[in-house]
Amino acid sequence: MSSLRDQAVLQAIFNPNNPFGDDFWLDAEVELTDDDSRFDSVLVEQAKDLELRGVSLAEAGNIDTALELFGRAIAIIPERASAYNNRAQALRLKGDTTGALSDLDKAVELSGGRGRTASLALVQRGLLHRLSQRDPEALQDFQQAAGLGNKFARKQVTLMNPYAALCNCMLGEMMANLRNPKASTPPSV
Template identity: 55%
Template structure:
């Protein structure tokens, strides 16, 4: 017997462990999904990360303008560091500057080569923006990318965008729950 897991086996396991994913919207997991964007941690990158941390604290304290300033400083110090663009995009979105946020998210995705945690967050943010702008096809594409990168929130958003599949998945979850507890089926 061949111990190799087939794509069908993976699909079944995905369905078991993620029952809320819509059936029509499942995806083939690629072998390189776990790869992460790697960046050499120079002194400039360390300084950018320090500035980002201060920016996040400022944003959490409601000081979005100060956060924007700190994220912009981080970008000036290390313009090839994708996380700074991702964080500034979030602050720009909070200020209502959607075009600016989208520009920064595109830059974060370019610099991260669409891999790793930063890309997952950027795809999720861009997907949310597209969803709010009723660009559902673009939102679904971005959220699917984020889901491929392990974004659980993106997976849940995909479910919410497909109410029929979510209803079917809920019915299936109810049946499985009844089977587990030994309840009678109607």
């Protein structure tokens, strides 16, 4: 039976594009939740219902009606981050990057940078920053989301680190050479 450290090393060898760290071997994303206990539970249920309906409508392509439902959820509990994050996704689908970024900023602010909504909002905002070629801002968002346990964000942090990418590439080549030594070319002298 192998130790957790052994498993981590094997993961690094066979998945060189993944980050390597203390919790690298964990397959499951850290279970994050949002703390809605400070809000009236009846209002939370109403807002969640509107959000779920809005998500379904957005997935079906009815973005305008989805935006309306997200707006109603925000009106019910303006201090709750989730509806802002969901509305940002719909705004992004509609092509309103500025509006989406504004809602993502609000979601991160209201969540205090903690919980599921913060993780999702940070990743989404990081992706929008990358698309706008604002890599320092993107990296900061991905690092914060990675700190919350978001596996996608961890991969993005690694991909944005040129040194880690180079090391991963060299490790991948080395492993390929070990698997198939006849295919590798000897170094020229």
